[in-house]
Amino acid sequence: MKQYYTTDAWSIIEEGFNPDMALSSESIFSLGNGRMGQRANFEEGYSGKTLLGNYVAGIYYPDKTRVGWWKNGYPEYFAKVLNAANWIGISPIVNDAPLDLAEAKVSDFRRELNMKEGTLHRSFIAEMKDGTKLRVDAKRFLSMTDDESAVIRYSVKSLNYTGDIKFRVSIDGDIINQDSNYDEKFWDEVAKEVGNDEAYLTLKTKKLDFQVCTAQKVAVTKNGSKHAFDSDKTEREKYVEHHLTVPMSQDDEVVIYKFVANISSENHPKDGLMKRAAEVLQHSVSKGFETMLEEQRKAWAKRWEMNDIEIKGDVAAQQGIRFNIFQLNQTYTGEDARLNIGPKGFTGEKYGGSTYWDTEAYCLPFYMLTAGKEVARNLLLYRYRHLPKAIENAEKLGFKDGAALYPMVTMNGEECHNEWEITFEEIHRNGAIAYAVYNYINHTGDEAYLKEGGLEVLLGISRFWSQRVHWSEEKKAFVMLGVTGPNEYENNVNNNWYTNYIAKWTLRYTLECLEKVKGDASFWNAFTAKTRFGGADETKRWEAIVADLHEPRMKDSKVYLQQDGFLDKDLRSAADLDPAERPINQHWSWDRILRSVFIKQADVLQGMYFFEDHFDEETLRDNFDFYEPKTVHESSLSPCVHSVLAAKLGKDEKALEMYLRTARLDLDDYNNEADEGLHITSMAGSWIALVEGFGGKRVVDGVLSLDPMLPKGWESYRFNMVYRGVVISVEVTRDEVKTASRSEGELELIIYGKPYTLGAMKTISVSR
């Protein structure tokens, strides 16, 4: 754990120029607005270590899979999030030498990600090789108001130089993807146009022909006054540039305003991209930088009003949770049901920008309870729309009769990952997708969703489970062989308890849901016809499986076994590991990891988290005490679950430790991988750790309850939540829990086990 950035309640701040941290900082200071996003690359370019990252939502490339030996059933492609045209380029050139922080002497370097207003601000003094000293001050943001629009204010002040400074203001579409399987470039040029202060570059992706028009409009001031210019234009394949010259004297300051539009064929007809870009640019310019900035502040203020979590008494914890909430909002706004949340969001290429089970298992609660029901519903509909492809995917693997296996990794509903142990075996994702339907209805009461897609999804998944298990004569039980559970430090195990449990639960829940809706004859007839549902003939086997699906368990104990044979392992504790060998995934060979007892992420405990109300406290405690010491948390998705359970079990210290580990995972780079991008989906886990862990928020049978604790050293914390239409704010101090309603309408809820009715716009105070 490295505490590198300045601790601050509302900002991430880097003081001093540190090339060793360049890649990590590019990730940390990333910007996004749900429609596009960007790593914190330097406007002026950088010849040191850098990973250029400019992403446009929904745009990907189906790269050829790269495998050693092909295995039947492998997907044809591996989807890559595509690095798109680099539109930030503003490069000052003095005496033919471009400014490059890898070459210059840099002082007074400061970088601030202002989360309150949603801007990135960077300033420094650079002494170039010829002695020229410039002070640079650059501020940029991706507009939350106009989500196709971005703007940069790039100021250069001469500290000792008199003469011309040239500026290259560019859009560069000739970019590479680090994660390309075969070093291919993925974009071709469609069109370009360059005027005196405007430039347009339209590119299309290979194979799938996504098109993006990226455009810039440039304005310049010198010492505060508008500076007219005649620009030279450079055009080459996939590249456009304005080239301006500004005469400077010492202490002169020139400011380049660069207004940018990124227009995607996902949202506009291809033949109208440039026209739309011109409109967006015009709109931005007419507002001007300051107005846009003001709008940005307001847009973020509005988001924070609902989203913010305030922590008093622990600035690091405060900064962590705000950073997580900020990044989640930058990644996904919930307005477009075609989009989803990639594990790295817009901050890196790894994991291909695709959708994983993270969405259902971790992200849904955050968006559902802060952005509201419609956003959560969009996340569910995303999977409903992919159901035909999930059925096709299952068929490819030998299943039939409408069984659905959702992909582990997807862009468009098709599986696009290519490790057999994940693609074919990590089938527990199907369970999380079923659980999300339950979780959504439990929180929102929106049972209508069952008829609008939910039940079809549940049926497809139940059919899959039903075919995936078989009767074992040996065990006199149904068994599920050859799976990989959430703990990916095991592969191809038998009877992973978590997977078996969620399969059993899915079947039971689907049976209940079928009962609920079958009275609606017109729905029922359409549903059974469409899905060829076999009624009791089909569900008889489900009932048998619910009754007799094997759950491995330790003898004379309440501990469920992660899988058959787990106790044969060398039962060591992570505390015994040599710190120099951690994270083990960076030090141990894969076979050694596989046969070791060490657990990458919550597995049995993931099940205890989802289904906490199915187990008595002793069971929860015994399982936690057995598994927590063996867990190395080398998945970002692990600590949050442990934090919630620890809080539940009164293990306050462990709960806080795990909370900090999830909330500051990237800021403090626990797993030594922030350089590749941020762990966006696990950031929702931080929110869960706080709200469900510390806040003890639960919803059982549709009833909201709170059971808050206050972590040691904290003065108080406050979070907001929208529950069944009522916006509440929960503040936990040393002495009391104040639950305030900001809405019309009453809300029944339970605090510390006692029922209350929260009146409209009222506050309830309960002593702790």
Added chain:
Amino acid sequence: MKQYYTTDAWSIIEEGFNPDMALSSESIFSLGNGRMGQRANFEEGYSGKTLLGNYVAGIYYPDKTRVGWWKNGYPEYFAKVLNAANWIGISPIVNDAPLDLAEAKVSDFRRELNMKEGTLHRSFIAEMKDGTKLRVDAKRFLSMTDDESAVIRYSVKSLNYTGDIKFRVSIDGDIINQDSNYDEKFWDEVAKEVGNDEAYLTLKTKKLDFQVCTAQKVAVTKNGSKHAFDSDKTEREKYVEHHLTVPMSQDDEVVIYKFVANISSENHPKDGLMKRAAEVLQHSVSKGFETMLEEQRKAWAKRWEMNDIEIKGDVAAQQGIRFNIFQLNQTYTGEDARLNIGPKGFTGEKYGGSTYWDTEAYCLPFYMLTAGKEVARNLLLYRYRHLPKAIENAEKLGFKDGAALYPMVTMNGEECHNEWEITFEEIHRNGAIAYAVYNYINHTGDEAYLKEGGLEVLLGISRFWSQRVHWSEEKKAFVMLGVTGPNEYENNVNNNWYTNYIAKWTLRYTLECLEKVKGDASFWNAFTAKTRFGGADETKRWEAIVADLHEPRMKDSKVYLQQDGFLDKDLRSAADLDPAERPINQHWSWDRILRSVFIKQADVLQGMYFFEDHFDEETLRDNFDFYEPKTVHESSLSPCVHSVLAAKLGKDEKALEMYLRTARLDLDDYNNEADEGLHITSMAGSWIALVEGFGGKRVVDGVLSLDPMLPKGWESYRFNMVYRGVVISVEVTRDEVKTASRSEGELELIIYGKPYTLGAMKTISVSR
């Protein structure tokens, strides 16, 4: 099973031109002489489906590995056998159109692989598009006498054409490797030279800089008389060619003699390759085609004298075994201890031409008992020389103190395969390498080999096993988790019985061997110093493991379980499978295969085969009856083991079925993959099936015994063997077993359980 080739005792014959079989036939009709080899590509080229294959022993390329997600410990490269310069090119051109069987009307096509004399003969009539009819008769061989030398006699007779025929006689080094990971070409040109009738092309491989000079010398006759010619020469990058023109009238016959040399830097200094090539060519030309052919016949006759197995009454069985013996001799002659036996020999690219455990488990007995002790010793020394790299490999995976893990796949001692479930987990190969030491000493009595390398190898392997197991409190036994056994239709299983058993055996055998040699103080001191052997401190744990290593077993039964939990599977029989879904590896997804009960190749039964004398007959029978029905034999290495056990258990029909499946695996293309090349290493299994299965040959505690049966429908069979310096010939007829000595020296042996002494040059007849 397709019976496509004409059944013949000494030849493989194809009658009629069948483009659908082109790839398979290229494999089947392959030629080799241990030093080089070649698929049966057409001299004149072919625009239809073809896989060019020309291989020079020992030459490979360390291609970049191709994996999805890199796992710690993966090898850096994947070794590829390299397709080398294509030296067979002789292309007749009529009116500017080259002869191409994909374009011409072909009749009277006949191809014969004459195994008695080691030649490939092909003849056909081609009617070209312009109506020209030619009769072509081509014969070629790779000399067993001069192993750097090959020759082609290519005759063209005009059936209706009068005019010039041009001939392109070429060496083409601009070849591709089908199995290239990144479509790279692997050869660069070093030098070339073309004279009137001679041409030289020297190429070097990228990265490792192997060099090969390929040279040709051309002679021509017309209607039986020498035809002088002035050739045009074509040279381009990596290509040399003579271009001759011969005026023809109807019924004229022109014969091109192409003498070829392939000279490798593995055997000669790089700066002397061309000189050596010129010598080899000169030597060949001075002998002439007919003399070389006569030598070839004699060389093969000499081999057959020792190797041949004669079967009367079943021509298909006869053809099968001769084809296997022929290919084994073409692949490896045992003269060069740097070489080994790749699974496809010189017949294809798949499996990279590398060395697998096949050598020790399958090939060693054949070479040891037909080619003799020195050849077998060379195969053992190959691994001894790789011991330091095996220790390095184990270190890479976290082992220490001299533990050795031999690679699953290797060219030079380094691991060069890149599937974790094979590379990291298929560690049973270590057991086969230890077993080979035992097997060699048991057969040859050469205990001196222990001191000359054998014991060091055993120690390294024992150290590995000792570290690889751990004590399970749950089982109160040592366990070995996370392995893949010989049955590759399972991955990452616990306590694979075969692996555990061979590990236990290795430790016990190593302990015995240490006892045997420790009296030799000078050896012992050097050995313990070199290996830092810890004596009793080290072997105490071994003894504990031997006493308590878990062997999974069916309750109240003699059946050992392939692995923990095996009985949880759906216990179906291969006979229940839909024939349309076989082989399952071409129809089922990988996850389905993994969780199914179906066994790719002998696993528990492999152990029963190696250690048959450790088990009573009931145990053998119960295990055979349990596993055989579940085995789909989709590895070529499987049926032979089943055949031996079936014969032992009196299951004569099954023994014959399995024998035919192994002996005619490629000829009848059981697994639908002969197009990729032949299953060379499993051909040694055919020999085992016959000699150990039908012949009932065993060696227990150094004593040879025979227990022959005669398969149904066979009149008799006869095989030869060299045992402890005595060459014997065993003939089994309906009525008797005749064992004849061809050597000086007496031999004690057991026939049908009774001891005999076979006198020098004497025959023993025993009634059946």
